[in-house]
Amino acid sequence: MRYVSTRGAAPVLDFRGATLAGLASDGGLYVPETWPTLSTDEIAALAGLSYADTAVRIMLPFVGDCLTEDELRGLCHAAYGRFSHVAVTPLVQLDHDQWLLELFHGPTLAFKDVALQLLGLLFERFLTGTDKRLTIIGATSGDTGSAAIDAVAGREGVDIFMLHPVGRVSEVQRRQMTTVLAPNVHNIAIEGDFDTAQALVKTMFATPALADTFALSAVNSINWARLMAQVVYYFYAAVRLGGPGKPVAFSVPTGNFGDVFAGYVASRMGLPIAKLVVATNVNDILHRALTNGDYSRGLVEQTATPSMDIQVSSNFERLLFDLGGRDGKAQAAQMAGFDADGAMRLTNAQQQGAAGLFGSERVDGDDMAMAMRWAHEKAGEIVDPHTAIGLAAARRQSLPDVPIVTLATAHPAKFVDAVERATGARPTLPARVGDLFEREERYVTLPATLAAVGDYVAAHARPSR
Ligand SMILES: Cc1ncc(COP(=O)(O)O)c(C=O)c1O
Numbered sequence: 464m465r466y467v468s469t470r471g472a473a474p475v476l477d478f479r480g481a482t483l484a485g486l487a488s489d490g491g492l493y494v495p496e497t498w499p500t501l502s503t504d505e506i507a508a509l510a511g512l513s514y515a516d517t518a519v520r521i522m523l524p525f526v527g528d529c530l531t532e533d534e535l536r537g538l539c540h541a542a543y544g545r546f547s548h549v550a551v552t553p554l555v556q557l558d559h560d561q562w563l564l565e566l567f568h569g570p571t572l573a574f575k576d577v578a579l580q581l582l583g584l585l586f587e588r589f590l591t592g593t594d595k596r597l598t599i600i601g602a603t604s605g606d607t608g609s610a611a612i613d614a615v616a617g618r619e620g621v622d623i624f625m626l627h628p629v630g631r632v633s634e635v636q637r638r639q640m641t642t643v644l645a646p647n648v649h650n651i652a653i654e655g656d657f658d659t660a661q662a663l664v665k666t667m668f669a670t671p672a673l674a675d676t677f678a679l680s681a682v683n684s685i686n687w688a689r690l691m692a693q694v695v696y697y698f699y700a701a702v703r704l705g706g707p708g709k710p711v712a713f714s715v716p717t718g719n720f721g722d723v724f725a726g727y728v729a730s731r732m733g734l735p736i737a738k739l740v741v742a743t744n745v746n747d748i749l750h751r752a753l754t755n756g757d758y759s760r761g762l763v764e765q766t767a768t769p770s771m772d773i774q775v776s777s778n779f780e781r782l783l784f785d786l787g788g789r790d791g792k793a794q795a796a797q798m799a800g801f802d803a804d805g806a807m808r809l810t811n812a813q814q815q816g817a818a819g820l821f822g823s824e825r826v827d828g829d830d831m832a833m834a835m836r837w838a839h840e841k842a843g844e845i846v847d848p849h850t851a852i853g854l855a856a857a858r859r860q861s862l863p864d865v866p867i868v869t870l871a872t873a874h875p876a877k878f879v880d881a882v883e884r885a886t887g888a889r890p891t892l893p894a895r896v897g898d899l900f901e902r903e904e905r906y907v908t909l910p911a912t913l914a915a916v917g918d919y920v921a922a923h924a925r926p927s928r
């Protein structure tokens with residue numbers, strides 16, 4: 464399998480190359496040159512497989528000859544062996560057609576673990592036998608940071624620099640990052656929002672003083688391997704609800720458009736998906752783009768769903784590229800327009816292509832709290848605020864006889880105050896998180912400038928040998 468950049472000017476890479484590079488050198492994102500497909504019989508044959516074995520079947524075509532099937536199986540079993548639920552991503556029924564897909568049974572209690580536990584192992588596997596040292600730079604609105612740090616803390620050959628917006632993540636989220644004191648982990652609180660942090664990361668990739676000295680890599684969903692691993696749970700859930708014979712819909716709480724893009728990939732691979740609902744909070748750039756083609760950023764508003772307080776959704780570029788005829792030059796021009804103006808219009812092809820599969824909903828704080836109460840009172844489930852955005856959007860759909868699965872993206876105890884405000888219940892952190900509130904924290908706070916953050920990275924990273 465070969466990987467091409469959405470902006471058409473970066474080298475074409477294999478899976479190993481795309482995983483280690485993270486972001487393409489032309490500023491674009493790597494996508495597979497073609498979508499592999501599974502026949503109806505191949506999808507039906509996934510029924511009854513364990514999560515790890517399902518992952519092997521789905522991911523093998525993307526990995527190409529960079530890993531043998533046995534190597535991939537070993538990595539998947541190691542990654543998913545760290546989850547606390549035997550099903551890894553269990554389904555929970557809420558009422559006749561409403562389901563939750565619980566994605567938070569990994570070490571850091573959010574869906575990010577599903578991909579990052581594997582990505583940590585992939586980095587290690589691809590670095591073994593080389594003298595390459597990776598410098599990972601990432602941005603987080605709360606959950607990617609802890610999942611990535613857990614996946615690479617203490618690993619040989621990797622340093623990680625994780626930027627989070629100061630004061631805009633929950634205390635549990637912050638502590639899950641800043642109490643990891645391994646010498647290869649560097650937490651940086653920046654004075655800005657998540658979009659600023661993400662833009663800084665992309666700028667650092669394009670800064671020769673950093674990119675030429677260090678082997679930079681990414682753990683955000685700009686790294687294709689992240690999304691590849693997230694495609695698996697769409698198949699895993701759908702076959703348990705009657706797929707491929709019966710179509711299933713998904714409602715996905717969305718910020719950076721990674722999780723829902725993985726659902727799009729599952730559909731391109733042949734999984735019958737009736738609808739993919741893009742559920743946003745009041746930071747609704749994606750809802751506006753999908754309803755009337757207006758992709759224009761506003762100010763980021765702070766909400767009770769901090770992980771989705773995003774106005775520039777990196778992975779939307781992947782969708783626009785695919786729907787727009789995979790024309791790298793045109794995509795680069797469209798993104799340059801957005802960078803210059805903070806706004807762009809989707810083309811007719813992009814709008815019409817998206818309309819066939821995607822729906823979208825904007826969910827405000829009141830509707831989010833109402834969905835939490837509904838889940839608690841009617842179904843006895845406590846859901847986190849991000850999941851509640853997805854659930855509120857799912858409950859607005861009218862899809863007779865189609866099961867609709869809301870992706871439950873985080874454990875409710877990560878956002879305990881918001882949960883208590885809405886439901887009166889105060890979920891407790893699972894014991895595996897340990898003495899999070901007793902541990903020492905370590906991080907620096909820096910202005911959100913390339914000079915400050917770039918200098919810090921240059922001073923603390925170890926050059927690639
Ligand atoms: C708990 C939670 N839900 C939803 C999202 C949104 O996912 P994505 O950025 O892949 O759209 C995030 C952050 O990414 C998150 O941490």
Ligand SMILES: N[C@@H](CCOP(=O)(O)O)C(=O)O
Nearest residue numbers: 603604605606607683684770
């Ligand atoms: N909500 C995310 C934002 C980054 O998203 P990613 O999926 O691109 O890593 C977070 O928790 O950090």
